[in-house]
Amino acid sequence: MQCPVPPEQRPLREYEQLLESWFFVWPAHNFSELVRPLATSWLLLAPLTVLVASGSWVMRNHPAQLVLAGLVAAVALPILLLVRQWLGWTYVHRRLLSERVEYEESGWYDGQVWEKPLAWRQQDLLVAQHQVQPVLRRLQQAAMLAVILALLGASLCQAL
Numbered sequence: 001m002q003c004p005v006p007p008e009q010r011p012l013r014e015y016e017q018l019l020e021s022w023f024f025v026w027p028a029h030n031f032s033e034l035v036r037p038l039a040t041s042w043l044l045l046a047p048l049t050v051l052v053a054s055g056s057w058v059m060r061n062h063p064a065q066l067v068l069a070g071l072v073a074a075v076a077l078p079i080l081l082l083v084r085q086w087l088g089w090t091y092v093h094r095r096l097l098s099e100r101v102e103y104e105e106s107g108w109y110d111g112q113v114w115e116k117p118l119a120w121r122q123q124d125l126l127v128a129q130h131q132v133q134p135v136l137r138r139l140q141q142a143a144m145l146a147v148i149l150a151l152l153g154a155s156l157c158q159a160l
Contacts, residue, residue, distance in 0.1 A: 011095035038078040049073040072153035096128035
């Protein structure tokens, strides 16, 4: 049976495109390859957030609290990056698990649905379970770590 779905809209190809992306490949291999760019983004944003926090008259008299507030605010960027990655990987995961493929032949106005053959479903299910599921677990762990760091930092900031 001929597949009517354009090659770039096939779930397995969408998965491969994520692996080829410089951004979405971060969580694909191991946890440290995900944390490194997130920590870099946090460090790059931290001076700006500390500078913004220094505009507070109250915090000018408390430098430790000022720096800590800026560092906590800088965690927002890694959290946003994780949310974007989560959305991309869950989209592909959902398409891999689906028995049908929704696709567009030439534009948004002509959407079609195609039933996957059994062989495609089996292959897509294996990729979803053994390749994408671990990525989603790493993203979840990193998101929990970022949120915990933000909450701990905010609590410490209040305690000072």
